[in-house]
Amino acid sequence: MKIAVCVSQVPDTTTKVKIGPDGKSIDPSGVTYIINPYDEFAVEAALQFKEKHGGETIVVSVGKDSNKEAIKKSYAMGIEKGIHVKTDVEMDSYAVARNIADLLKEINPDVIFFGKQSIDYDDSQVGSLVSEMLGIPSITVVVGIEVDGNKITCEREIEGGKEVVEATLPAAITTQRGLNNPRYPNLKGIMQAKSRPIEERQPTYTGNKTEIIAMTLPKPKSKGKIVGTDVSAVPELVKLLREEAKVI
Amino acid sequence: MGKVLAFIETRDNKIKNSGFETASAAVKLAGETGSEAVAFLIGSALSGIASELGAYGIKKAIVTEDQRFEKYSTTAYSKIIAQACKESGADVILLSATSMGKDVSPRISAKLEAGLVADCTEIKVESGNIIATRPVYAGKAMVDVKVCSTIKIFTLRPNVFKPVKVDGVTTEVVKVTPDISDDDFKSQVKEIVVNNEKLDVTEANIVVSGGRGLKGPENFHLVEELAKVLGGAAGASRAIVDAGWRPHSDQVGQTGKTVAPNLYIAVGISGAIQHLAGMSSSKCIVAINKDKDAPIFQVADYGIVGDALEILPVLTEEFKKVLSN
Numbered sequence: 001m002k003i004a005v006c007v008s009q010v011p012d013t014t015t016k017v018k019i020g021p022d023g024k025s026i027d028p029s030g031v032t033y034i035i036n037p038y039d040e041f042a043v044e045a046a047l048q049f050k051e052k053h054g055g056e057t058i059v060v061s062v063g064k065d066s067n068k069e070a071i072k073k074s075y076a077m078g079i080e081k082g083i084h085v086k087t088d089v090e091m092d093s094y095a096v097a098r099n100i101a102d103l104l105k106e107i108n109p110d111v112i113f114f115g116k117q118s119i120d121y122d123d124s125q126v127g128s129l130v131s132e133m134l135g136i137p138s139i140t141v142v143v144g145i146e147v148d149g150n151k152i153t154c155e156r157e158i159e160g161g162k163e164v165v166e167a168t169l170p171a172a173i174t175t176q177r178g179l180n181n182p183r184y185p186n187l188k189g190i191m192q193a194k195s196r197p198i199e200e201r202q203p204t205y206t207g208n209k210t211e212i213i214a215m216t217l218p219k220p221k222s223k224g225k226i227v228g229t230d231v232s233a234v235p236e237l238v239k240l241l242r243e244e245a246k247v248i
Numbered sequence: 249m250g251k252v253l254a255f256i257e258t259r260d261n262k263i264k265n266s267g268f269e270t271a272s273a274a275v276k277l278a279g280e281t282g283s284e285a286v287a288f289l290i291g292s293a294l295s296g297i298a299s300e301l302g303a304y305g306i307k308k309a310i311v312t313e314d315q316r317f318e319k320y321s322t323t324a325y326s327k328i329i330a331q332a333c334k335e336s337g338a339d340v341i342l343l344s345a346t347s348m349g350k351d352v353s354p355r356i357s358a359k360l361e362a363g364l365v366a367d368c369t370e371i372k373v374e375s376g377n378i379i380a381t382r383p384v385y386a387g388k389a390m391v392d393v394k395v396c397s398t399i400k401i402f403t404l405r406p407n408v409f410k411p412v413k414v415d416g417v418t419t420e421v422v423k424v425t426p427d428i429s430d431d432d433f434k435s436q437v438k439e440i441v442v443n444n445e446k447l448d449v450t451e452a453n454i455v456v457s458g459g460r461g462l463k464g465p466e467n468f469h470l471v472e473e474l475a476k477v478l479g480g481a482a483g484a485s486r487a488i489v490d491a492g493w494r495p496h497s498d499q500v501g502q503t504g505k506t507v508a509p510n511l512y513i514a515v516g517i518s519g520a521i522q523h524l525a526g527m528s529s530s531k532c533i534v535a536i537n538k539d540k541d542a543p544i545f546q547v548a549d550y551g552i553v554g555d556a557l558e559i560l561p562v563l564t565e566e567f568k569k570v571l572s573n
């Protein structure tokens with residue numbers, strides 16, 4: 001089995017967003033970058049897949065030099081091989097997916113894991129885009145996986161419940177929190193990750209389908225009203241919700 | 249001028265509320281671009297429900313029925329939505345950013361080589377260009393996005409675009425036979441497991457969420473009772489999901505669900521940035537927290553600084569009283 005996993009590198013969840021000088025992206029100064037949290041579930045899923053069904057694991061990341069950190073984190077967890085498609089061009093999900101798809105066509109994986117979304121642009125697109133470009137089925141927002149021969153059955157989260165979805169391999173899976181508990185890299189893993197080579201590639205596609213024309217900060221809320229400091233405030237709160245906010 | 253194709257989601261052969269939202273948004277956008285809104289519905293036995301869209305201004309609906317569409321299939325649905333786009337001559341496709349819409353839309357984007365803007369909270373037309381606004385960085389910033397391809401796809405964040413009723417429109421319903429084979433069902437939903445009919449936080453108009461300030465799982469019923477009286481859903485902070493009080497499916501926030509109800513009541517929740525990411529676009533936010541400096545008060549419209557365990561039962565009673573009048 002060939003098992004691929006795609007990872008992105010994103011600003012840490014506690015980042016305070018400041019708009020950069022171009023007015024279209026964030027000011028990166030002082031921002032700490034981490035592997036996309038959902039991609040840790042994808043890496044863990046790839047490792048568990050290998051442990052159960054055998055095969056080799058390979059991680060792919062498209063982006064700046066700093067994306068190597070996400071590959072190294074995957075190495076430290078146990079992924080064996082890594083490819084970095086190096087580019088400083090800002091790519092949208094479509095362009096990222098095209099680069100991944102072009103690369104994976106060569107590799108021909110039996111299963112590809114993605115996170116359910118990158119927490120920078122919150123797009124939730126790349127996994128499904130890549131699978132359509134490769135002509136294979138996809139199952140998104142997955143919280144449970146079972147494999148039987150070339151049949152893969154997953155549970156995916158939907159509004160108010162779960163769907164049980166069946167597909168045949170090769171297939172792409174996007175992972176949701178709850179699927180597994182990503183392992184912590186041990187010291188040996190971290191040491192080995194440092195020296196393990198990362199194959200570098202040039203992008204095969206750079207045409208974006210979408211263009212960000214402006215980034216703004218959400219309008220600050222006018223300061224809320226503290227209605228009171230104990231139960232005596234309850235009737236007033238209910239009155240305000242009915243008569244002023246008109247939400248009840 | 250092309251057309252705006254609105255994919256109308258159904259469940260159990262009924263139009264979902266998000267479907268009406270998509271219909272209204274399509275009618276509005278078509279009005280602004282001088283084109284026509286066409287609804288598209290997929291199902292196994294939709295028996296005339298498409299005509300309900302007239303009340304939202306849809307003049308034409310295309311319906312495609314097949315036994316195999318009874319349950320959702322990513323591969324099959326994306327194929328026939330892309331087909332419908334080509335056949336109807338649409339240059340815009342709108343879908344709701346529900347779990348189905350988010351799943352199917354990128355595949356349509358790849359098939360049509362069309363740019364997709366996901367999870368939009370606003371769509372406007374400026375000097376002939378469609379500009380979509382969407383939150384990024386978990387709502388910490390907003391971007392305005394333009395699509396460069398001829399066909400443009402947008403998914404709409406549920407609960408943000410309101411269905412608007414209009415008078416005097418009847419829907420012409422056109423049935424088409426899908427061009428589809430068994431081979432197109434490479435992925436197929438086999439079964440749907442419903443969380444014991446519980447209303448999902450993403451679909452509720454009112455959400456009452458609890459956090460660690462509730463002290464223990466034994467007190468969570470106070471949140472559930474308030475949610476019940478208000479006809480809403482009960483949500484949770486990650487802290488109490490991690491502690492095992494509540495299932496992950498109830499978690500609101502960056503690594504949980506994104507909600508935008510009319511009313512969000514946060515009880516005993518500090519308002520960490522990752523929690524705010526999931527609920528800050530709610531229309532009205534109420535916070536109950538005993539710490540007056542808790543960050544949740546910075547996004548709240550109304551707050552009570554006090555002990556949730558004392559306030560909740562009184563609040564529930566008060567709502568019961570006023571709602572029964």
Ligand SMILES: Cc1cc2nc3c(=O)[nH]c(=O)nc-3n(C[C@H](O)[C@H](O)[C@H](O)COP(=O)(O)OP(=O)(O)OC[C@H]3O[C@@H](n4cnc5c(N)ncnc54)[C@H](O)[C@@H]3O)c2cc1C
Pocket residue numbers: 013037458459460461462484485486487488499500501502503504505515516517518519520521522523526536537538539542554555556557
């Ligand atoms: C990568 C990452 C992702 C995350 N994703 C999410 C997410 O999706 N959703 C999420 O919620 N969190 C998320 N978090 C966690 C988040 O940072 C907070 O730790 C979490 O939201 C805190 O939950 P809480 O407000 O219930 O608990 P606490 O922060 O402990 O707050 C409890 C609050 O209750 C108040 N309180 C105490 N007693 C009472 C009382 N008797 N009456 C009233 N108030 C009382 C306290 O004043 C306090 O403000 C994430 C964190 C990380 C690092």
Ligand SMILES: Nc1ncnc2c1ncn2[C@@H]1O[C@H](COP(=O)(O)O)[C@@H](O)[C@H]1O
Pocket residue numbers: 006007008009036038039042060061062063093096100113114115116117118119121122123124125126127
């Ligand atoms: N630049 C990238 N390189 C490799 N994988 C990516 C990249 N961007 C996104 N992905 C993968 O696609 C998933 C969904 O990302 P997105 O569609 O951007 O929300 C992520 O969780 C990653 O698994």
